[in-house]
Amino acid sequence: MNSNNPDPHYREHLQAVAEALKALKTPLYIVTHVDPDGDAIGSSLGLARALKALGKEVIWIAEPPRYLRFLARDQELHPALQRVPEGATLLVLDSAEPGRVTGAPVEGRVINLDHHGTNPRFGDLWVVDPSKSATAQIVKDLIDLLGVRWTPEIATPVLTGLITDTGNFAFANTTPEVLHTAAELVGYGVELAELTDRLRWRPPEYFRALGQVMETVRFHFGGLLVTAHLPAGLEVEDSDDFVGQIRYAEGAQIAVFLRERPEGVKLSIRSRGGVSAQAVAVSLGGGGHVPAAGATLRAMGLEAAYLRLLPAVEAELRKAGYWAD
Ligand code: 5GP
Numbered sequence: 001m002n003s004n005n006p007d008p009h010y011r012e013h014l015q016a017v018a019e020a021l022k023a024l025k026t027p028l029y030i031v032t033h034v035d036p037d038g039d040a041i042g043s044s045l046g047l048a049r050a051l052k053a054l055g056k057e058v059i060w061i062a063e064p065p066r067y068l069r070f071l072a073r074d075q076e077l078h079p080a081l082q083r084v085p086e087g088a089t090l091l092v093l094d095s096a097e098p099g100r101v102t103g104a105p106v107e108g109r110v111i112n113l114d115h116h117g118t119n120p121r122f123g124d125l126w127v128v129d130p131s132k133s134a135t136a137q138i139v140k141d142l143i144d145l146l147g148v149r150w151t152p153e154i155a156t157p158v159l160t161g162l163i164t165d166t167g168n169f170a171f172a173n174t175t176p177e178v179l180h181t182a183a184e185l186v187g188y189g190v191e192l193a194e195l196t197d198r199l200r201w202r203p204p205e206y207f208r209a210l211g212q213v214m215e216t217v218r219f220h221f222g223g224l225l226v227t228a229h230l231p232a233g234l235e236v237e238d239s240d241d242f243v244g245q246i247r248y249a250e251g252a253q254i255a256v257f258l259r260e261r262p263e264g265v266k267l268s269i270r271s272r273g274g275v276s277a278q279a280v281a282v283s284l285g286g287g288g289h290v291p292a293a294g295a296t297l298r299a300m301g302l303e304a305a306y307l308r309l310l311p312a313v314e315a316e317l318r319k320a321g322y323w324a325d
């Protein structure tokens with residue numbers, strides 16, 4: 001299964017997960033996706049804290065990137081597992097596919113909470129609802145069902161997921177539901193101004209690289225596509241949001257940022273106006289949401305990656321009616 005439609009059985013699926021978690025007497029390992037973003041870290045850490053408050057044995061396994069590290073306390077960080085111990089449960093959040101999960105192998109009893117349309121609905125129990133703005137929204141509903149008392153420590157990471165996945169409540173997924181939820185979470189004592197400020201901090205090398213990255217900006221298809229890349233040899237922590245800067249090029253329906261990695265070239269794809277970043281990502285072996293998706297082009301360099309990318313974007317621009325000859 002693979003669909004962008006809301007889950008008509010959302011409440012029942014969530015209830016089943018809540019019951020399974022309440023009944024749990026064995027350790028629960030909580031993991032998320034590689035290159036974790038604010039929703040991955042926020043939804044998983046918020047749920048881990050809520051379940052600990054319920055008295056569950058919870059081990060949160062994640063490596064937050066530098067800009068999200070402040071959310072977690074040192075003693076909350078646990079190293080990756082080679083195997084999931086016999087009898088334990090693995091809870092996977094915000095992970096579009098099992099292959100994107102990091103921190104533990106996807107084995108044993110698996111619970112999958114996610115909002116990516118491309119999620120194949122893996123696991124023994126799952127709640128996958130692409131109409132939710134963030135996995136953090138699913139976690140918010142789940143924590144309510146579990147009846148855990150909200151504290152700023154639980155609400156802050158959950159709100160982080162909503163803030164980052166909606167681009168500070170600006171993207172098309174900023175529904176009335178997400179705004180209501182955010183208001184509720186702020187009411188539980190989150191320091192909103194401090195949180196949004198802190199989430200935007202980037203290391204000095206990010207700003208030193210910014211000029212060089214902007215020099216790589218190119219327009220294709222008469223400006224419908226804007227691209228940029230991290231020049232070879234430059235290493236920048238927290239480079240994810242360069243795509244967030246170029247996506248505002250006037251006239252661009254799609255923006256792609258490319259970064260060389262040991263395994264290949266990582267693409268961050270954003271789109272608007274009926275063009276699907278998801279469709280482009282899927283055609284290149286990746287996945288994600290309609291307006292924000294990604295893929296890794298394995299075993300190739302930047303030049304080859306551009307050569308793969310351009311026809312994939314062209315096909316989507318044609319399909320969406322923006323490009324014809
Ligand atoms: P980003 O460009 O920020 O890394 O990713 C944008 C969205 O696409 C995120 O929701 C992310 O989980 C998803 N995504 C990124 N890369 C991949 C990929 O290689 N495969 C899949 N299935 N999803 C991806």
Ligand code: MN
Nearest residue numbers: 039094134135
């Ligand atoms: Mn997400």
